[in-house]
Amino acid sequence: MSENRQWIRQLNVILPIGALVAILLTAVWSFAGYSIPNSVIVGDIVLVAVFFAFHAATHGLTNYVLKRLLQTLFVVWAIATLTFFLLRTIPGGPFDQDKALPPEVKAAIEAKYDLNSPLYKQYIQYIEGVATGHLGYSYKYVGREVTDIVASSAPASLQLGLFAMILAFIVGIPAGVYAAANHNNWKDNITMVAATSFISVPSFLVAPILITIFCFGLNWLPVAQWDGTSFYIMPVIVLGLQPAAVIARLTRSSVLEVIRSDFVRTAKAKGLKQRTILFKHVLKNSLIPVLSYAGPVTAGVLSGSFVVEDIFNIPGMAKHFILSVTNRDYPLVLGVTLIYATLLILANLVVDILYTYFDPKIKLA
């Protein structure tokens, strides 16, 4: 029994570290300009899934996770339904254009895309498609399936989002701990002023400033495109800066709260080093607010940023969130909405499970 427990405890440490290391290495390789084969990405996902499944199974969360996954299905269906009908209420249709089409021509095009059949039929057909993984054909990009459009544009967005979030954590958490450790002195003040500035300055301002300095001034980096390490640096900084700043602020206030706890006082009394206390004992207990923030932000960042992708000409999927609506490309709007919704729901689920990992006192039911 005790051997089993030890084994479980060890796996509970090995699995998350393994998954984290795998993701980080994949990110580093990808950042270095290597193209990552799908098998490696699937491997990463499997590792993460195994960790969560294992954690859920050994912490009595299986029923909770299954319940949440069922809820996810319901939420996705509700979003699909709402989006489907809301889209039809927007004035202007997919084939309205400056050169107005004669009614018979418009009718023929609408017939081709089944837009002339009753709305409930279109809806049933759409939901059936979603259930079987077929999101329909784009109205704008002739002959291209929405799944194909998303599949070709998602990798760049996911890559950019992953790099940006790694940057946000790598910079944000140490900066927050550093500020908290130097509470109320100039180091704290400078860190927090910088963090507040990065939160307030929009990316469409940071990007041109960086381009002016690093492309035209120093000639170190290319202006745009998504073609290797030197191309990744600026967009990742621009996208990662704001979450890094928020994470730094959250970490700081959380660390300051935990640092006053009894167990920290005990650790200090035992003579542990300040660094050990901060990074081994305080930090783990301070991550809950950061996690709450990071969940939805990660979903948002992974699905792309229109401004950053546009300025740096990154072939990601963020543009589809905007252009599909202006084009009234209903299938594409629905496709990207569902993807974002799924990412958001899963990110929140992941965060909820991670709560119990970092703070076993938290019980999910």
Added chain:
Amino acid sequence: MSISRIIVLSCLSATILTTACTRKAKLDYGLPLNQTLRWNIITEPPSLDWTLISDTTSSRLLDAMMEGLVRYGFKDGNVQVLPSLASSWQPSKDMKTWTFTLRQDVKWTDGVPFTGQQIIDSWERLLNPKTGAEYSNYLFIVKNAEAYFDGKIKDFNQVGVKLNDKGQLVVTLERPESYFPAILGNECTFPIRKDIIAKYGDQWTTPAHMVTLGAYKLKTWDHDKAVVLERNDGYFGQKPKIQYILGLVISDQSTALDMFKRNELDALDEIPTIDEESVRTMKEYRQVSTLGLYYFGFNVKMKPFDNVKVRQAFAMAIDKDEINKINGGRELPANSIVPPGLVGYNANVGMKFDPEKARKLLDDAGYKDRSKFPHVTISFNTDENHQRICENVQAQLKRNLGIDVELTNEEWKTYLKSLQAKIYPMFRFAWIADFPDADTFMNLFESNNANNDTNWVSKKYDSLVTQAASELDNQKRQQLYDQAQKLILEDDAVIVPVYFYREQYLVNSRIKGYPLNVMMKFYPQDMEIVQ
């Protein structure tokens, strides 16, 4: 977990990754710089199926890859209709039948010879309602074409396009049309390969399957990133000098400009408004007039524009030169509907700016007391350029007529819906020519035209425009168009032309002969790279 385990795990993962990963392909696609034009195509082409396209990007790419019965020439500021797949053509006396003699030496990129039947196949596909082509009505001038589209005729043989015994293409029209060959430079009329489309379906425009017969062929289509064209060595016309065209999809104009300045791009077809002034001083700057008209329209059934004197007063109170100034002087102020370079252009037709006369007309219309002038709105689609222009018009109307107008704007598709519903009293709009003839502009305001958003109906105007369309004598055509333009612009003052478009480009000095023309056709044969 011990540090050593983490290290072992990391090394293991790193080894797997190293063996699994390969270096990413570069976005220059390995093309030699001295043989490649690097060009910003702005958007991902929605399609390269020329029966289905209706956008500029796809159209410009296909200009390089395909040919139609005719192509356009642009000498001395005028547009000429030149032979291409048709070596010559002849109209019948009544202008209702056109006979095209076809070239016999043309081959597609897969070696299959070009035939007249491929033109008939293309027109059948365009007119087949199942195809769902946005340009289906483009060939409704052809006899029975509309009836075939509507399903009233099932047999395409009854449509007025046939091959005669000599292999010539004979086209019969519904009514006489003197400029008919000019419409055949549009991609939707180009020949197609039915066998290829039947074999590959929607996927026939992928690089592996697409066959064309123009100067270039499709080499790579990397969605959302780039399109690469390669010289077609079997092309029947003038051989292009540049081997590759790399069309990069860069939607942000400022980014494209930055890349151009860093010599990463050779040609830009659009320049961000904010940078226009600085760019004009660059030696790479080019400007060319195009066949496009920007105008304001009145809804003649809505108050106060149901009164012709109010419309005339508005038309005379708007100084187009002033609008052009606030626009940075980039456009060509317009009085007429037909742009320069086409038969029908007349600089003297239309309302001239005359604020004094405008005030008097408004007095005569019954609005001497300006406070009694009804609430009027000017509508435009949300866009900073349109906003700037409309704000200027608002200020001019206040200054010159002493009236207040309100501005309203809507998102593009919503705006189009409202325009078609004819709910705007005064609105801005623009028209870009589909083919180089005055009729593409003039028929816009015919009573039954789907794009006539003014509610204006004039049998006289319809008759003049129809007569002009069938007139072969240019002098007579000019007279007819003069009369029609006087009617719509002066007597009835239904629209106020504001300017003709001028397109602005940046072309790297290493590129010679970049195609700049009024039709924005991307004919690349004359281009060359000078190092």
